[in-house]
Amino acid sequence: MIRHYMKAIAIALALVTAQQAYALSLTPEQQRQLEALPDSQRQQLMEQYRQATSSSAGSETQQAEDQGKQNERGKQPGVIPLAEAQAQSSGQSRETGGGAPDEQTVSGVQEGEKTSGEDEKTAEDILREEYKEWRQASSLSGDDLLPFGYEMFAGQPTSFVASGDAPVPVGYRVGPGDEVRILLTGRENQDLTLTIDRSGTIQLPKIGPVSVHGKTLEELRSYIQGIVKEKFIGVESFVSLGELRSISVFLTGESRNPGVYSVSAFSTISQALSVSGGIELSGSLRNIQLIRDGKVVSQFDLYDLMLAGDRSADTQLKSGDVIFVPAIEDRIAVTGAVVRPGVYELEGPNSLQDILKLAGGLRAEADPGKIQVSRLRPDSKRTLIDLELKNAGDFNILQGDTIRIGKIHDRLRGAVEIRGSSPITGQYEWRQGMRLSRFLNNRNDHLDDDTDLNFGLIASRTGENYDVTLRRFSPKDVLANPGSQADPILKERDSILLFEEGESRLGLLEPIIGSFREDLGAEELPPLVSIDGAVRYAGTYPLLEDHTINDMIHFAGGLARDGQSLISADLEFGLLIRRQGDFGRQINPIPYRPVSALNQPHSEDNLSLQELDRILVFNRNDSRSDLLQPVIEELREDLLPGQLAPIISITGAVKYPGSYPLLPGTSVKKLIGYAGGLTNASYALEAELIRQSLTQQRAESELIKLSLKTPEDQSLELAPTDRIHIKRLPDLNLQQTVTLQGEVNFPGSYTIRRGETLSQVVERAGGLTDYAYAKGAVFTRERLREQEQKRLDEAQRRLRRDISTSRTDAPGEESTIEGDEETVVRVLEDIGEAQAVGRLVIDLPELLAGETSRDVRLQDGDTLAIPEISQAVTVMGEVQFATSHLHDPSLSIKDYINRSGGLAFQADESRIYVIKADGSVTVPDQSRWFGSTDPVEPGDTVVVPLNLSQLSSMELAKDVSQIIYQVALGAAAVQGLKD
Structure with missing residues (x-):
């Protein structure tokens, strides 16, 4: 407490020392407090602030000018701390402009400056941090609640700040520093703004000093009007107050920012608290004291203001007043179903009813019979007290109690719910004996256009634990036969699930599946079943009571169909993977026939399902390895030493070769059935069985010859790791064709026999026409094309690599001539476009x-x-110009090149070659390159390669360029025939 007084007195001292910068002086009360300090502390405070305030200069004239500027703007000075008044009087400009009270800084004088991070925090953030620290030393328990009311004054002021438009309070008495505005009309027209000086007088022109100190506004108005009427004939006067004086007040005790503040002369306690930044969490809100001349003249309970709007104790301040915030004594916490959960301050004895009133009363969902009080006993142990409001309204609440108001069990009863593909989704009233047709009786009004009419579910919660059970229904049957067995009777809290045709069903079922996984014992398996393969909506589904494979396939939308709406599932073979043993770690594959399970629900193939069963429905058009692979891998796990995996395999001429689980009693015939049966290319007279056995030293294999037409071999029972190979008839279903194009008498595709030659097929096509050019025939083969493309791709990669790593100015290389870079780019483009032909x-x-x-x-x-x-x-x-020329037997290679404009700048003259019409390549003898006997025939192509020797690391490009030209020529020849 002494520390707060010392700080406040020191600040006031600094202002007085600074030549009365803001026309403020210590009041007698402040002077007495200063003199009460020891000499050493008083001297220390004066020395501490002497230098800090010596540079602050000002005068009453400067103050009047500043007030005049504010007067011109029509604003009041508002409420500001003394430290800021000092800064204004020394000519320092403020960031906010300082005109309106709302824009002025309101933080009090503190020992240190706040950081920018603290300035950015909201009032609630600051309170939460402080309360977290305070709570650790508190006796309160319960939720993380904020103390009530402290945020009202925390941070920047948002209320209780005086403004220029605020009316003058009734009974306000003017004094030194107040402005009096007098408007004279009639024979004299003047607008006077006069400031009351320290002697309590104003200087009226032509009249002289007039004492107005201590008068109210009404008294002042009557007094001045009387003087004007007496001194001036025919002059009317109108009196009002302008800028009002500021007063200095102390804020001490548990204030967030204790110190001396300059506030408007008609400010009240609440306004001063607001400008100071609020009250510390350790301070009381219910016993704020106003001390005047050493006596407590008012005690203000902020709860009266915040909860009832009562400001009767919000006393108007006078200069020199001290607002003292004492430390809080008693607090309690209220949480749960009340309007304002929080921590409240106690004032005197309080009953439970009083505390609930403080918290705003009970909410609608509150349970008056479920009230608990957590109380700290004298032995530092907590105890819990259960109360009912009707019997405990007068129960006395003590310091440190935590009151928790329970809630009623808010569960909607007497209702059913519709979810999914319907325009009437929502909750509806349930009545005893109500059937589903009550809601589904019109196709257009009650179902979406894409609703699945064949499948729907009703989820019911039954039993003491509200376990979920499911019932299946058909919306189509409900619409067609209301009131029949197809129209189920609804139970309270039923959920009706309607699915969308073509969409997964897992979205609506996800909450149900989640509930099935909850509350399981250590050895219990969740009541879920999965289905994979050739069904419309594969996935994991809840297990219904007496659920069978037939039910699950319908659950999953039925069997899948191909593009022609034909069933694509294998109807003859399916597998049910069942889990057994501890925690379901062992699997047991069970075969079934889907066609029997669907068409004959009472057959043995329609197996009853158990927890975590997995149903595999194979596609008759696809391999079965994808569905079987997880099963095969699991069967290979956890084998004992010397134990063979229960897996068998079949290869060769069957529809679905691969590995299969070894099922009990599986024979050769059954395995062939599992694999889809024999193909028409199978060799039924002989098959092979490789059987493996283990000895103490090694594994041995045995070859067994089988005849698939012998009943004994067909019924041979298989053992683990057995492998059967079904031989294939050679050349069966072998259909090979070749294509003849161009100048043949009967072009087209021809089916060939194995070993047939080209001359034989040409003869079958009627031979060549009279216009055929046999030397230019182009023969292509797909296998060669694939090989050439691989070589071309590899050459392209190598060339790109060499280009990227080469340097054109490497030592020993010739300098790059102009245009080399463009040439490299063009070569790379040609390479990228080249495609092998396979000629x-x-x-x-x-x-x-x-x-x-x-x-x-x-x-x-x-x-x-x-x-x-x-x-x-x-x-x-x-x-210079690549083109074609009419063949002339007398022309040489040089002549044809000259007719094309001659060699280009980057031509490689030493590597010119000729591609003959039949596709062969010849390099003319250098001794007769340009002689008259050069072998150029019709259909030939003369190729002048690009000279890449000037580019470093480009030897590979020479070969690639030749490949490109050959490929281009072959492709052009084939395309020409098509055109």
């Missing part, structure tokens, strides 16, 4: 002439394209 060079004229060594043994997919007689010679590559 096989043949000599068709000799082949047709009967040269058997030249004949080609055909393969499936071969193509022969025979062009029309050609008269052109094509020049490609690095020439």
